[in-house]
Amino acid sequence: MNLHAIQAFVLSHQLGSISAAATKMKKNRAQLSQWISNLEIDWNVELFTRSGHKPVLSEQGLKMLPLCEQLLNANQQLIKQVEHVAEQDCLRLNIGISAYLQNATVAELLSQFNQRHPNIDLHLYQRRDEQLLNWQEKPQLDLILSFYRDAYPHKFNLEHLCDMPLVAVCATNHPLANTSTPTLQQILSHTWITILAANDISLWDPDSIPRKIEVEQHELAIQLCLRGCGVFVGEQKQLAPYLKTGQLKIVDHKDAITTERLGLIYQKHWAASPALNSLIDLCKAHFS
Template sequence: MELRQIRAFVVVADEASFTRAATRLNKVQSAVSASVRNLERQLGVELFERTTHHVHLTEAGRLFLPEARRTLAAAQEAQHVLEQLRGGLRGEVRLGLIQTPRHIVVQPALLIAEFRAQHPGVTVSVQAAGSVRHAEDLRRRRLDVAFVILPPEATAGLDLHVLASEKLQLLCRADHPLAERDQVELADLVDQPFIETPATWGNRLATDAAFARAGLTRKIAYEIGDAAGLASLVKHGLGIALGPMSFITEDEIRAVPLASDPPSLTLSLAVPAGHAVSAPAKALLETARELSEPTA
């Protein structure tokens, strides 16, 4: 067996497609198919069930997959050890970025800058998207580390390193009828026009889940993929929102606590669970830990 054959098998398993695997590996599909066929021939088993439109792991493939992942991880770790002996950590770490609260210490740009200063031989490639997309890319091993804001029910398959947590509150104009309340119930908000973040954002997931648990439905008037833009729409009286205090960028906006078990937004750095973390990814997490520690 060769590492390139094992890598081709793992990527096809992750993508459930020879076409997508070839794109990810930057190879022609026939080369990927040949690598997997040669691996199957050497092992004496079929690893995939192939149909015209679908590719599924066989029982043998499901048993072999975790061992294949461990083999690739061990080979990568051995390479990183040798690279460190030759003069420092090398390689690449693929990092997923989201819009993060302004007040947290571990801002993405600061993290990347500090990490690059510590490990100039490591390339940091970044991808900006919503937390749901990052979670799926981590599970499929398309990313090594990602900033995510996800409710607990959306974190399966991930290990989380928590950076900050905030409670959701009602965000409304200072002259809104609810602005002077000490607290509000979700039921008080169902007739209000809502300004929302996209469905792949952690804030939206938490809000949707809170209303679903309460058996309530709200009216979404606007959807915007920018926290400052959301605050601006609230400021101009176009609707209300649920969000953390860190979303507030305007003096005209008030935050009113939710009365019953308000959901939290937890910002974390996530890595795939159940897989060896590469040396560059471990180093990035260590840099984040150092930045998050309070200074004397």
């Protein structure tokens, strides 16, 4: 099937003449006329009526026109995707990972991926969620695994993975550990150990805390919390061993247990490679 002939047919209708279509395609009129005639022979249809000076679609031509337009649009999309695949380094994936996720969780996912795709280089960028959701750095990220809260960039696709329980905890030797139903003012008067620069949970808003210790990794935050340095909000699953042994205690407040939404974020209209699709499937399986 000659795509140039199909384009000639569509353009002749859109532009009102075969001559105009020929100019648009930078071909001579006779060439386009022959292409259209060949289409009619191949398809056993009459695309244009032969009366008058301008091409007028026949009944059969009216039926074929939308099909041909869809085919040409699909061909253009294919060309763009092929160009994208050719330009990108297919042996490398750039992945943004929320610094709020446990390293053990990330390591488990990536070890499974490495078993499936040992030849793919992975470049991980562990950042705070708001940095990932407003990524301006180079290179461009292929996939973001992040807590997205109430908003995310609308030029991206979002696939919700799970709601993850979070708890506010302190060490057993911390003053709040022995305070029954403390007030908000009492809670916020203590030092807080924080990871994220932004938080939409009003009770645990870092801007309302007089003193805080900011760290990049949860492991250090937990160690500081265990030593009584302050209150920390972390993933319930991650803190469960310390809660079970009594080393940490959940703050006695109705809002000390909450949830965050974890999702996969990637660009719209992007042809994902088999390796990237594999990683997406692993994330869905793990967090479902």
